[in-house]
Amino acid sequence: MADPLNLLIVxxxxxxxxxxxxxxxxxxxxxxxxxxxxxxxxxxxxxIPAAIAFADQARKNGTGPHYDAYVALGVVIRGETSHYDYxxxxxxxxxxxxxxxxxxxxxxxxxxxxxxxxxxxxxxxxRGNKGRAASEAALAMAxxxxxxxxxx
Numbered sequence: 679m680a681d682p683l684n685l686l687i688v689x690x691x692x693x694x695x696x697x698x699x700x701x702x703x704x705x706x707x708x709x710x711x712x713x714x715x716x717x718x719x720x721x722x723x724x725x726i727p728a729a730i731a732f733a734d735q736a737r738k739n740g741t742g743p744h745y746d747a748y749v750a751l752g753v754v755i756r757g758e759t760s761h762y763d764y765x766x767x768x769x770x771x772x773x774x775x776x777x778x779x780x781x782x783x784x785x786x787x788x789x790x791x792x793x794x795x796x797x798x799x800x801x802x803x804x805r806g807n808k809g810r811a812a813s814e815a816a817l818a819m820a821x822x823x824x825x826x827x828x829x830x
Contacts, residue, residue, distance in 0.1 A: 690752030692722040703809030723752035727772025747783035747816035783819035787812025
């Protein structure tokens with residue numbers, strides 16, 4: 679039997695009520711699977727890739743725990759300026775760069791939506807439950823890493 683997985687959820691708190699719902703969906707699923715979960719919070723989605731990079735660097739330095747996978751949770755709602763485009767694109771690019779360059783298993787749970795109603799439709803555990811979906815993706819990618827013997 680394989681060792682239980684150790685996972686870090688990095689959660690953007692800019693929309694606190696939505697963040698709580700995303701986290702609840704992720705935690706329910708992961709707890710039911712017996713996954714050990716740590717949770718850290720960052721101000722917004724733009725900061726999520728850096729937080730994951732910090733955690734991975736701490737592991738490499740021997741000052742932090744090993745995580746088999748990461749889950750990125752956050753919400754970006756379109757506003758009146760181009761800020762939305764930069765935050766969405768750069769946070770996604772940052773996470774993809776980490777996954778490919780550093781061989782990290784990352785579940786992408788950043789909602790990029792037009793309005794509050796769309797955000798709730800995706801975050802709500804009784805409807806979209808994207809916190810769970812991102813956690814499922816993280817576990818699937820961690821499983822692939824184990825299958826192929828990839829050590830990050």
